[in-house]
Amino acid sequence: MDIGNILLLALGEFLTPTTAAYGLAALGLAVHFGYSGLLNFGQAGFMAIGAYGFAISTLQFKVPFIVGLLIAVVAASLFALLLGVPTLRLRADYLAIVTIAAAEIVRYIVTTNTLFRITGSADGLSSFQREFDTFNPFPAGTYIFGWSNRDFYVRVISWAVVILSAVIVWLLMRSPWGRVLKGIREDENAVRSLGKNVYSYKMQALVIGGILGALAGLLFTIPRGSVQPANYATDLTFFLWTVLLLGGMSTVLGPIVGAMIFWAVLSLTQNLLSGLIESGAVTFISTVQAGQLRFILVGVALMLLMVYRPQGVFGNKKELAFA
Amino acid sequence: MQSTPRGPSKRGSTGIRKVTGAIFAVLLAVLMIAAPAAQATTPSPSPSPSPTTFQNNISGFLRDDARTPIPGVRIKATGNGFEGTATSSANGQWSIGVPVQGTYKVELDTSTLPQGIKLAEGQENPRNVTFSQTSNLSVIFAFGKGIVVQQQDLGQSILNRLVAGISFGLLLALASVGLSLIFGTTGLTNFAHGEMVTLGALALFAFNAWGVPFWLAVILALTGGAAFGYVQDLALWRPLRRRGMALVPMMIVSIGLALAVRYAYQFFFGGATQQLPGAQVTDVQIGPISVSPNTLWSLLISAVVIAAVGIVLLRTRLGKATRAVADNPALAAASGIDVDRVIRIVWVVGGLLAALGGVLWAYYRPGVTWDMGSQILLAIFAGVTLGGLGTVFGALIGSLVVGIFIELTSLVLPPDLKYVGALVVMIVVLLFRPQGILGRRERVG
Amino acid sequence: MSHVSHTEVAPEEGVNYMTDERPIAEGEIGPGCKKRDPIVIARDVTRSFGGINAVDVEYLEIPRHKITALIGPNGAGKTTLFNLLTGFDIPQSGTWEFDGRNLAGVSSYKVARMGMVRTFQLTKVMGKLTVMENMRLGASRQQGELLRNALFKAIWGGREKEITEQADALLVKFKLDAKKDDYAASLSGGQRKLLEMARALMVQPKLVMLDEPMAGVNPALTQSLLDHIKNLKAEGMTVLFVEHDMHVVRHIADWVVVMAEGKIVSEGPPGVVMKDPAVIDAYLGAHHDVDLGAAEGIRELEAVLEADEESIVGTEDAGIIAPEVVVSGLEEEDRK
Structure with a gap:
């Protein structure tokens, strides 16, 4: 077992496109819950909508990359509107139940064999990233940490999208628009009594967070060139919540750093455990079980965070979305 | 679901161990990162070490x-x-x-x-x-002369599905009544309720595998479910209530608990589907209805148990105290009801009912898996929401509607979309009657 | 408070609303009477919960440029009426208008935009925003509150400066200026009431509706709060407030409307209303076999009630009646 290598592997997780995707999706959740108090338990659905919206339009209708991107964004916005209309006037937990149900509906639909020709059912879709790859400005070769030019390219693009989104969210949240949202998070009737159209603000927040989720779905799938429905189960949403709570829910940097910590710790525990098992130091569990142990730890971490440090690593306890 | 090849995976770390040169290690590390994060990014970490043992x-x-x-x-x-x-x-x-x-x-x-x-x-x-x-x-292949594969007519199919749906709805109701009681008395939307369902089936399977007589194994499994409810309340929820934790954080804690417990089940139980004794039986013909005897038993058992719960709630002091706590905990406490005791009992009963639901669910599917409870968690939620959050009889009716709806729509929907119809209906009902079927109308903004 | 006083109001040139002695009512004074210049008119507004009529108002006018108190025993439907008028609750029937505009079916935020702004019985300040942010949130006509402008500070920076000045001035008046950068959660109950009221004024309303503005406010602050409310009138605003403290009502109200069991049972100037047998009836129930027109009668009643187990007189909840105020008022009148 090589500790140094295991640490390097964990560090490497910081910059993967997947970490970027988790950070971006969790940033969407921060817009929803951290800033507006909306309980979205269906962020996996938004990611799936983004990924499939892009993949299907690219493969089925042969649209150019940019159109596929727009379709993903528009589809996610429509999904948000569809969910928001019945629920945003109701108690917060209704939105939670409706979003989790809607995300599962999306997953069932892209999994069903009936739509095999369109969605590829359980196998998913692949090879929709070709046009994206043709935009790669970096010539073949090795970059920084020995990345290939494509690895380097997808990382640059992924993190550019994340950083741009983070700046936009930051700008939005320090504006009077963001102030209204923060007011709604605490007491929407008070905000209503001051003449603000609460429903419309909640809808805008739901759409913006959903679009971030859809973009995250693209960051999640385009680099690897394939999308599979099994990846978009409710567990994904719960992992994103863990990421959000890890970093701090009412912050812009929190979700991104939360994603880095999440993946680094997952990689660290996985590699340490399998290292220990292979070297014979640990005999009572198998490598497969080691993989499950990590997710037991995620659950325990989520509980402990919520109980002992609900503001996360970066959050300000005084600004928590809930007392 | 793991067997589709997705490029080099992190399991390659076997080789890495032998490498000592730091540079080479870095190079390999980079390879790992560059690998399309296949395994690491699969959120459902189900095991499949070799492609020959599919789940x-x-x-x-x-x-x-x-x-x-x-x-x-x-x-x-x-x-x-x-x-x-x-x-x-x-x-x-x-x-x-x-x-x-x-x-x-x-x-x-x-x-x-x-x-x-x-x-x-x-x-x-x-x-x-x-x-x-x-x-x-x-898959059944029929052989021999004289046997003609029967084509069921639609009316018969509807009848069969209806009976199955009632049975399924009632077993859902076992779980949703518990969930609804817990929500009513504590305000908690418990995302770990699916794991309480799984526990019943897993425990029965385990006890049975260890050679415990079936009847005793059932009793032990149900006791285990009740104990899980009791321990959860004692060690987790009561202290959190004491801390004055708000409902949304509690809901998120229950998600954490659900993840931890679910993967712990997988850790010990593995990813395979197992069968309880007597799970695979042939259908019997009762009049025009062809149905599995297990489904009938399940229907009967859950109907009796739910009726018993209903009688307890309506007729006994405990039931009245429970309803009083659900109505207004502060007022109930002021009028001398031991709210903590009522909540503890609700957790124990909820755990017991969920475990029983799990056992019946294992026979209904049929099969025992580590995530069987979380598979129907949303159907349980749908039942509770349809009936109206926090109303016990609403949960019963809502679950029946969901169960029957799921079974009836399976006549038109492909089997892998079985649950979609129920979820869509739940969303549509919320649109027009947000308080649910039996819920009281709340004043909303 | 020059920022708050508004050009839109003050339609009658040269009228000093503080000393305006023109009669409030037109014709005979009584429940549902017509006003010389009403700002709110409600007709047949009813709202019932589970078969009980919480509000059943046949006709009510609220006089413009006056301070009107809405009083009545607990459960009389005062807060429900507030909720109905401001669009926070929907009545089973009825129409009502504000400033000549029909409000039936108008959502609460639009009501607030028209200039009818309320506060809440249970104070609603945003504890996780600073006092200043709470104030800024109240300001209307903010371009930066539109999503399309939010990213560009150049568009909303100027207005932000304006409203910050406006907020600063109000915070000084309400003695909250030292706290402006603190989170509102750190304020005392009374300070929150003040902040909520100051925030409502940021909207620059025509009608301010205060639901129990004095509840929980430190007695040392009460006097200045009362002065603030009186000043609102001077600036051309109309005030409608719910209050239990008769002292406060006598002190600042120009007009009193009494509700009981959802109905308007009496209205008129404070001195008149407090002698109205219907009012005492509403508060005290069946014990009206004493002469309530004189101080002596009230004292007698008090003695009877204190002996009565079901009565709240002599208990903590008795604040509603505040007999000493009524009695002193009556004694004053007796002397005249």
């Missing part, structure tokens, strides 16, 4: 019209980019592991049939079969 099976028994097993017959399954074959064993059993659930074309190689045995008239071969909710799919 999903297409299986069946080959028996002729005299019920004697037919060995040595080759059967082929193709679909989803996969092809697998099996040969029936001495007792006629065959099983083909497949990578993903989906639709497969199953073909019995008639040339391998023993002399004198033929497929029954009207028996489709090859035929397409589709997985529904479980990881095991039974």
Whole structure:
């Protein structure tokens, strides 16, 4: 077992496109819950909508990359509107139940064999990233940490999208628009009594967070060139919540750093455990079980965070979305 | 679902260990990162160390019209980019592991049939079969003369589905009544309720596997469910209530608990589907209805238990105290009701009912898996929401609606979309009647 | 408070609303009477919960440029009427208008935009925003509150400066200026009431509706709060407030409307209303076999009630009646 290598592997997780995707999706959740108090338990659905919206339009209708991107964004916005209309006037937990149900509906639909020709059912879709790859400005070769030019390219693009989104969210949240949202998070009737159209603000927040989720779905799938429905189960949403709570829910940097910590710790525990098992130091569990142990730890971490440090690593306890 | 190749995986770290040169290590590390994060990014970490042991099976028994097993017959399954074959064993059993659930074309190689045995008239071969909710799919081939494969007419199918739906709805109600009681008395939307359902089935399977007599294993499993509820309240929820934790954080804690417990089940139980004793039985014909006897038993048991819960709630002091706490905890406390005790009892009863629901669910599917409870968690939520959050009788009616709806829509929807209809209906009902079927209308902004 | 006083109001040139002695009512004074210049008119507004009529108002006018108190025993439907008028609750029937505009079916935020702004019985300040942010949130006509402008500070920076000045001035008046950068959660109950009221004024309303503005406010602050409310009138605003403290009502109200069991049972100037047998009836129930017109009668009643187990007189909840105020008022009148 090589500790140094295991640490390097964990560090490497910081910059993967997947970490970027988790950070971006969790940033969407921060817009929803951290800033507006909306309980979205269906962020996996938004990611799936983004990924499939892009993949299907690219493969089925042969649209150019940019159109596929727009379709993903528009589809996610429509999904948000569809969910928001019945629920945003109701108690917060209704939105939670409706979003989790809607995300599962999306997953069932892209999994069903009936739509095999369109969605590829359980196998998913692949090879929709070709046009994206043709935009790669970096010539073949090795970059920084020995990345290939494509690895380097997808990382640059992924993190550019994340950083741009983070700046936009930051700008939005320090504006009077963001102030209204923060007011709604605490007491929407008070905000209503001051003449603000609460429903419309909640809808805008739901759409913006959903679009971030859809973009995250693209960051999640385009680099690897394939999308599979099994990846978009409710567990994904719960992992994103863990990421959000890890970093701090009412912050812009929190979700991104939360994603880095999440993946680094997952990689660290996985590699340490399998290292220990292979070297014979640990005999009572198998490598497969080691993989499950990590997710037991995620659950325990989520509980402990919520109980002992609900503001996360970066959050300000005084600004928590809930007392 | 893991077996589709997705590029180099992190399991390659076996080789890394031998590498000592730091530079080479870095290079490899980079390779790892560059790998499309295949394994690491799969949120559902189900195990499949070798491609030969798939979690999903297409299986069946080959028996002729005299019920004697037919060995040595080759059967082929193709679909989803996969092809697998099996040969029936001495007792006629065959099983083909497949990578993903989906639709497969199953073909019995008639040339391998023993002399004198033929497929029954009207028996489709090859035929397409589709997985529904479980990881095991039974395929029956009928043999011999005189047996004609019956085509059910629609009316009969509807009747069959209706009975199955009532049975399914009632077992959902066992879980949702508990969930609703907990929500009513504590305000908690418990996302770990699915794991309480799983516990019943897992415990029964485990006790039975250890040789405990079935009746005792059932009692132990239900006691285990009740104990889980009790311990949860004692060690987790009561302290959190004492801390004055708000409801949304509590809900998120329950999500954490659900993840931890679910993967702990998988850790100990593995990813395979197991069967409880007597789970695979043939349907019986009662009048026009063809139904599995287990489904009937399940219907009967859950109806009796739910009626008992209803009587307790309506007639006894405890029931009145529970309803008082659900109505207004502060007022109940002021009028001398021991709120903590009521909540503790609600957790114990909720755990017991969920465990019983889990046992029945294991027979209904049939099969025991580590995530069987979380599979129906949303159906349980749908039942509770349809009935109106926090109303116990609403939860019962809502669950029945969901159960019947799921079974009836399976006549028109493909089996892998079985649950979609119920979820859509839940959302639509919320749109027009947000307080649920029996809920009181709340004043909303 | 020059920022708050508004050009839109003050339609009658040269009228000093503080000293305006023109009669409030037109014709005979009584429940549902017509006003010389009403700002709110409600007709047949009813709202019932589970078969009980919480509000059943046949006709009510609220006089413009006056301070009107809405009083009545607990459960009389005062807060429900507030909720109905401001669009926070929907009545079973009825129409009502504000400033000549029909409000039936108008959502609460639009009502607030028209200039009818309320506070809440249970104070609603945003504890996780600073006092200043709470104030800024109240300001209307903010371009930066539109999503399309939010990214560009150049568009909303100027208005932000304006409203910050406006907020600063109000915070000084309400003695909250030292706290402006603190989170509102750190304020005392009374300070929250003040902040909520100051925030409502940021909207620059025509009608301010205060639901129990004095509840929980430190007695040392009460006097200045009362002065603030009186000043609102001077600036051309109309005030409608719910209050239990008769002292407060007598002190600042120009007009009193009494509700009981959802109905308007009496209205008129404070001195008149408090002598109205219907009012005492509403508060005290059946014990009206004493002469309530004189101080002596009230004392007698008090003695009877204190002996009565079901009565709240002599208990903590008795604040509603505040007999000493009524009595002192009556004694004053007796002397005249």
